[in-house]
Amino acid sequence: MHTFKGRDLLTLAELTPDEVAHVLDVAEEPADKRPEFEGASAALIFMKPSLRTRVSFEAGCVQLGIHPIVMGPHDAFSRHETVHDTVKVLERYVELIVLRTFAHSHVEEVAEHASVPVINALTDEYHPCQGLADLLTIRQHKGALQGLKLAYVGDGNNMAHTYLIAGALAGIDVSIASPAGYEPQASVVEQARAIAARYGTGSTLQLLGDPAAAVSGADVVVTDTWASMGQEEEHARRLQDFAGYSVDEELMSRADPSAIFMHCLPAHRGEEVADEVIDSAASVVFDEAENRLHAQRAWISLVL
Numbered sequence: 001m002h003t004f005k006g007r008d009l010l011t012l013a014e015l016t017p018d019e020v021a022h023v024l025d026v027a028e029e030p031a032d033k034r035p036e037f038e039g040a041s042a043a044l045i046f047m048k049p050s051l052r053t054r055v056s057f058e059a060g061c062v063q064l065g066i067h068p069i070v071m072g073p074h075d076a077f078s079r080h081e082t083v084h085d086t087v088k089v090l091e092r093y094v095e096l097i098v099l100r101t102f103a104h105s106h107v108e109e110v111a112e113h114a115s116v117p118v119i120n121a122l123t124d125e126y127h128p129c130q131g132l133a134d135l136l137t138i139r140q141h142k143g144a145l146q147g148l149k150l151a152y153v154g155d156g157n158n159m160a161h162t163y164l165i166a167g168a169l170a171g172i173d174v175s176i177a178s179p180a181g182y183e184p185q186a187s188v189v190e191q192a193r194a195i196a197a198r199y200g201t202g203s204t205l206q207l208l209g210d211p212a213a214a215v216s217g218a219d220v221v222v223t224d225t226w227a228s229m230g231q232e233e234e235h236a237r238r239l240q241d242f243a244g245y246s247v248d249e250e251l252m253s254r255a256d257p258s259a260i261f262m263h264c265l266p267a268h269r270g271e272e273v274a275d276e277v278i279d280s281a282a283s284v285v286f287d288e289a290e291n292r293l294h295a296q297r298a299w300i301s302l303v304l
Helices: 017-027 052-063 083-090 104-113 128-142 158-170 186-199 211-215 232-241 285-303
Strands: 041-046 067-071 096-100 118-120 149-153 173-177 205-208 220-223 260-263
Touching: 017 128, 017 158, 017 285, 041 052, 052 067, 052 285, 083 104, 096 104, 104 118, 118 128, 118 285, 128 158, 128 220, 128 260, 128 285, 149 158, 149 211, 158 173, 158 186, 158 205, 173 211, 186 205, 205 211, 260 285
Parallel strands: 041 067, 041 096, 096 118, 149 173, 149 220, 173 205, 220 260
Antiparallel strands: none
């Protein structure tokens, strides 16, 4: 039996391979099998801007009969009230807290104090909801996850961290190509390798400097923006540092002929990805965006 009720989702490392597979299975269940939580409410707190995350969480809540209460950075955690006190008030009103914020320690502190489930809707270090949606997308297009190769080209950011852990859990080989100085955190790499070893998934994890080597033979090619939210002032420098790391037709040609292209969006066309790739038949970016709704709705239904 899988026990999800009342659990938080801060990183994918909190799940087992079987639990990941179960969440994906629930995400694909027909609408008539969804539970309903009439009268429940969820606090959706966004400390930074959001399109896909906000709309997918709001729509998912409504589909489950949950009333979403959306708050911005001036509504919560900004009035000189402690995180403890804010959370203790919120949990008297809602059955679920969803938080999109900057420091990962913020969502950890919220979860520490909350008696209701807390979902990380993105921090500077992890994006577990996107990770579940991406695994769902890969499974839908490839039929299975075990034994595939995923190549990530770009900044060793929260998405790179999430792919390392997701790959370790799902038995996907992950190759990450980043410029010097932009590699994923060493502690996350070691954590992912430990997860693969613990569960015997067979996943191998590589950090490379050469995008062509990373993409060679890949079943899935992924990238992300070179300057994430909060890094806009670094944009000009990052354009220089990431020269040669754009996913274009030439780079995609090194992947398996049936490879799919993914991007969590928003995409900066002409920078990390070329139009001819993101608009190609290999691109599944809008299926991927849709699956945010299905994966998050599944997780909410399980923890409530």
